[in-house]
Amino acid sequence: MTDYAFILHRIEELKGKFDLKEVAFDRFGAASVVTALQEIGIDVVQFGQGFLSMSPAAKEVERLVVSGKLRHPDNPVLNWCAANAVVRLDPAGNIKPDRSKSGEKIDGVVALTMGIGRWMGKEPEAEMDLEWV
Secondary structure, eight states: OOOHHHHHHHHHHHHHHSOOOOEEEOSTTOHHHHHHHHHTTOOEEEOOOSHHHHHHHHHHHHHHHHHTOOBOSOOHHHHHHHHHOEEEEOTTSOEEEEOTTTOSOOHHHHHHHHHHHHHTTOOOSSOOOOBOO
16 A cells, blocks of 8 residues: 555655655556645656656666666665566567566656656756665
8 A cells, every 4th residue: 555645745855855856657546646746836747657658768777777877775675676677678679667577566666767767858967866865
């Protein structure tokens, strides 16, 4: 079961600590969370979960991991999600994270992919610090 009150509280805390620009969301079951985020002044952006939306970001995550530029401080939840995730390929060569082989949660990997996807194509003043916070 997901504790949405806890998640909203944590996002609000992070907004006070970091220069939070937006929160990407999957439209499935997100209406109340999106409304609550907007009420506390956070911009929200829909991010599709299909191959076309996820593939560029998933390929960038893969590139960053392989190059050693993406690292985290051994976060047990992200480790668990990554262990549950596989890469699914469509006939056009698009990829996205998938859990069909394990059935367990991969939400951390999906959130990471969505975050990288929103960052891509923007022109940051400086290179993004990819150390996990």
